[in-house]
Amino acid sequence: MGEARTPGQRAGLTRESVLQAAHKLLIERGLDGLSMRGLATRLGVAPNAIYSHVANKTALVDELLDExxxxxxxxxxxxxxxxxxxxxxxxxxxxxxxxxxxxxxxxxxxxxxxxxxxxxxxxxxxxxxxxxxxxxxxxxxxxxxxxxxxxxxxxxxxxxxxxxxxxxxxxxxxxxxxxxxxxxxxxxxxxxx
Missing domain, CATH: 1.10.357.10 (Tetracycline Repressor, domain 2)
Known part of the structure; x- marks a missing residue:
């Protein structure tokens, strides 16, 4: 029996797609306009799918900067x-x-x-x-x-x-x-x- 897939994997998300969408959202709306819920809406998934790839908004921004x-x-x-x-x-x-x-x-x-x-x-x-x-x-x-x-x-x-x-x-x-x-x-x- 294989490993259970995360909600993000089931939604077809990758770390790269999450970061790319987050960067676009950040450019459009600024830091205050970047939210996990807004990102999920942008990607057409439930918010829990985002959390499969990143723990929270702070971690998301840190990953964007590092990437x-x-x-x-x-x-x-x-x-x-x-x-x-x-x-x-x-x-x-x-x-x-x-x-x-x-x-x-x-x-x-x-x-x-x-x-x-x-x-x-x-x-x-x-x-x-x-x-x-x-x-x-x-x-x-x-x-x-x-x-x-x-x-x-x-x-x-x-x-x-x-x-x-x-x-x-x-x-x-x-x-x-x-x-x-x-x-x-x-x-x-x-x-x-």
Whole structure:
């Protein structure tokens, strides 16, 4: 006798379909408009089918944030020089965040993401920092500073238009340039290079 199928499986839902529908709902209605009941209605299923894939709204948002991080390009810390590897991972993170401006405020509010993709990125960052001799509490602080810098710059950049205006003195191209040069300054301080 096989395993009993969950209500979500019986409804034909997958984790990916739930996250995709949740992201669309979030874009349309914002965080306050994202509810488990609203998501179930969007998917044409009973709410208990959603709970087969995610525990609650907080877990749903955490999974959405973490899923986006799967697109971050991760260098191999065994074959990549620390500075170049950290530039690559943080620049890729910044680009991924810019591709999802609707989620950037949630990354700010939650101070990042916590799922398996975030963990993988953190592990690679720790390996690159260790390669440069930055370990222990200093590595944790360095990782936090790099993450906060990247999310903060993404928040600033997603609120900017392509060109400077009276309301926004910096355009997105200038902010991207500022991100790159500031990242190098941070890494020079962190790595002592």
């Amino acid at each position: 986006v991080l799967a697109a971050v390009v991760v260098p191999d810390p065994d074959t990549t020089e620390a500075n170049a590897g950290l530039v690559r991972i943080m620049t890729s993170s910044y680009t991924v965040l810019l591709d999802h401006p609707d989620l950037v405020p949630l990354y700010l509010a939650r101070q990042g993401a916590r799922g398996p993709h975030a963990q993988r990125l953190g592990d690679v960052m720790f390996a690159l920092l260790a390669q440069a001799g930055v370990t222990g509490p200093a590595a944790h602080e360095a990782r936090r500073v790099l993450i906060v810098y990247t999310i903060g710059f993404a928040a600033l950049s997603t609120s900017a238009g392509p060109e400077p205006s009276e309301d926004r003195p910096l355009g997105s191209a200038e902010l991207s340039g500022n991100f790159a040069s500031g990242l190098q300054w941070l890494l020079t301080g962190i790595l002592g290079a």
